[in-house]
Amino acid sequence: MTAVDAPADNLAQIGSLVRAARLHRGLTQAQLAEKLATSQSAVARIEQGSQNVTLEMLTRISGALDSELISFGPSKHQHLRVLGGKPLSGSIAVNSSKNAAVALLCASLLNRGTSTLRNVARIVEVERIIAVLRSIGAQVEWSADGRDVTINVPDDLDMSAIDADAARRTRSVIMFFGPLLARLEEFELPYAGGCDLGKRTIEPHLIALRPFGLEVTAKAGAYHAVANQAASTDLQIILTERGDTVTENAIMAAARHDGVTVIRNASPNYMVQDLCFYLELLGVQIDGIGTTTLRITGKPTFDADVEYVVSEDPVEAMSLLTAGIVTNSEITVTRVPIEFMEIELATLAEMNLGFSLTPEYLSHNGRTRLVDVTVYPSDLVAPHDKIHPMPFPGLNIDNLPFFVVIAACAEGNTLVHDWVYENRAIHLTDLTRLGADVRLLDAHRLNVNGPTHWVGSEVICPPALRPAVVILLAMLAARGESVLRNVDIIARGYEQLAQRLEELGARIETFRD
Numbered sequence: 001m002t003a004v005d006a007p008a009d010n011l012a013q014i015g016s017l018v019r020a021a022r023l024h025r026g027l028t029q030a031q032l033a034e035k036l037a038t039s040q041s042a043v044a045r046i047e048q049g050s051q052n053v054t055l056e057m058l059t060r061i062s063g064a065l066d067s068e069l070i071s072f073g074p075s076k077h078q079h080l081r082v083l084g085g086k087p088l089s090g091s092i093a094v095n096s097s098k099n100a101a102v103a104l105l106c107a108s109l110l111n112r113g114t115s116t117l118r119n120v121a122r123i124v125e126v127e128r129i130i131a132v133l134r135s136i137g138a139q140v141e142w143s144a145d146g147r148d149v150t151i152n153v154p155d156d157l158d159m160s161a162i163d164a165d166a167a168r169r170t171r172s173v174i175m176f177f178g179p180l181l182a183r184l185e186e187f188e189l190p191y192a193g194g195c196d197l198g199k200r201t202i203e204p205h206l207i208a209l210r211p212f213g214l215e216v217t218a219k220a221g222a223y224h225a226v227a228n229q230a231a232s233t234d235l236q237i238i239l240t241e242r243g244d245t246v247t248e249n250a251i252m253a254a255a256r257h258d259g260v261t262v263i264r265n266a267s268p269n270y271m272v273q274d275l276c277f278y279l280e281l282l283g284v285q286i287d288g289i290g291t292t293t294l295r296i297t298g299k300p301t302f303d304a305d306v307e308y309v310v311s312e313d314p315v316e317a318m319s320l321l322t323a324g325i326v327t328n329s330e331i332t333v334t335r336v337p338i339e340f341m342e343i344e345l346a347t348l349a350e351m352n353l354g355f356s357l358t359p360e361y362l363s364h365n366g367r368t369r370l371v372d373v374t375v376y377p378s379d380l381v382a383p384h385d386k387i388h389p390m391p392f393p394g395l396n397i398d399n400l401p402f403f404v405v406i407a408a409c410a411e412g413n414t415l416v417h418d419w420v421y422e423n424r425a426i427h428l429t430d431l432t433r434l435g436a437d438v439r440l441l442d443a444h445r446l447n448v449n450g451p452t453h454w455v456g457s458e459v460i461c462p463p464a465l466r467p468a469v470v471i472l473l474a475m476l477a478a479r480g481e482s483v484l485r486n487v488d489i490i491a492r493g494y495e496q497l498a499q500r501l502e503e504l505g506a507r508i509e510t511f512r513d
């Protein structure tokens with residue numbers, strides 16, 4: 001039987017599919033191994049994407065899990081059928097964050113020792129960065145339970161072997177610039193991609209990294225980077241934008257810079273804090289974590305075996321709370337990183353949402369403050385003022401789309417202003433297909449008139465992560481049957497979202513054409 005000689009990215013995707021289907025069936029790796037007459041470690045390797053699998057094995061796995069894992073011929077997208085209009089109940093925990101995980105994976109390039117990242121979300125964005133790391137020579141392994149990742153980076157990286165396809169499908173790969181500039185004199189990175197949110201510049205990254213000696217020219221399909229001497233030992237970096245990944249790039253460059261770097265207008269957002277906590281474990285001294293001015297004392301080499309537990313995702317917290325709010329349910333979302341949800345909750349309080357919080361407790365990283373939030377059925381009203389995002393501390397840019405579906409449930413008129421992305425607001429007008437009155441005033445502003453009498457409908461998933469989830473959540477509110485087509489993009493940022501919502505009582509069925 002022929003082995004599927006697939007690129008690492010595909011093997012990782014097959015592994016993720018196997019794991020998702022196994023968990024959906026409620027089987028352990030050992031139970032699946034028994035059905036397949038193989039060992040648990042073989043199942044673990046398949047799920048890690050670290051083993052070529054035969055077509056025969058794939059067919060057997062499909063049979064054992066009663067799930068079509070691969071199809072031949074034209075690709076078959078995944079769709080969701082939702083039977084909505086029913087209240088949810090129960091409790092659900094927030095998963096660890098996509099944006100911290102990708103930053104930490106990029107930062108592991110700085111370390112010569114073993115970096116173990118615990119509690120990593122098994123999502124496509126993470127798999128893509130792992131595929132890129134593996135392609136240039138890093139050893140990246142998932143633990144048997146699929147929660148932890150260990151990374152070992154060799155002294156010599158082979159940038160010519162980079163998995164350009166995986167790299168081009170994520171924007172996060174731009175965070176290779178910061179750690180690589182201290183390791184390599186010259187390298188190329190494919191142009192970074194991501195969701196369809198309109199143009200996203202990398203200019204602030206190039207400005208921030210220039211004082212460290214990085215010079216970048218754009219060539220056909222790739223950035224050509226040359227690392228020169230840094231401008232001086234002590235550096236002052238003033239960011240032109242308080243962006244998250246640009247701050248992370250500057251921090252990673254500063255960590256390896258032999259001197260003191262002061263970064264001003266830094267983003268103090270959650271993923272930046274996670275990155276700083278990991279670098280502290282590596283021995284980098286960072287003053288000002290959680291503020292807009294960071295003072296970093298770098299080190300030319302790192303050779304430490306470190307473990308870091310990734311913190312909880314505020315955007316997933318917002319997504320799960322929204323599921324409860326739009327279905328007018330009482331649900332509890334546990335492990336909410338409260339520092340990054342305060343403004344969202346204050347805005348929701350102004351909209352008359354009833355909710356309660358437990359006392360704070362610490363995340364497994366020992367640093368991030370968590371609470372459990374219970375939301376109650378409420379008669380929502382539109383806020384007096386427009387809702388708009390700001391770099392942290394402000395209403396999170398990625399949480400804004402959830403306020404559109406919430407505003408559609410509220411009595412009155414809400415203006416939502418997404419000044420950040422050129423092309424994200426438009427995707428939310430798909431809510432009109434489910435009965436909402438959402439009008440695009442211009443590329444950045446939406447007028448939402450509620451409350452909505454939601455009705456089930458069929459919608460093709462927008463090519464943007466958060467708007468896609470917003471449509472799914474509106475379908476939970478909509479009476480009758482809805483179909484959301486081509487939902488693959490949701491797996492970029494959410495692990496098992498449909499299945500986890502089902503645990504709250506949502507009725508969602510996954511199917512393919």
Ligand SMILES: CC(=O)N[C@H]1[C@@H](OP(=O)(O)OP(=O)(O)OC[C@H]2O[C@@H](n3ccc(=O)[nH]c3=O)[C@H](O)[C@@H]2O)O[C@H](CO)[C@@H](O)[C@@H]1O
Pocket residue numbers: 098099100102171172199200201240241242243244245246271391397398420421422
């Ligand atoms: C992997 C990761 O961590 N991704 C997050 C990160 O992406 P990332 O850091 O890549 O975000 P971008 O650099 O694309 O910034 C988003 C947009 O905001 C604009 N901008 C940003 C800051 C600012 O002070 N002024 C300004 O105008 C940028 O020009 C851009 O249009 O931050 C975004 C904004 O929080 C989030 O949506 C992404 O989920």
Ligand SMILES: C=C(OP(=O)(O)O)C(=O)O
Pocket residue numbers: 125171172194195197398465466493
């Ligand atoms: C825009 C987002 O992420 P990225 O930067 O990965 O595109 C997001 O998470 O909504």
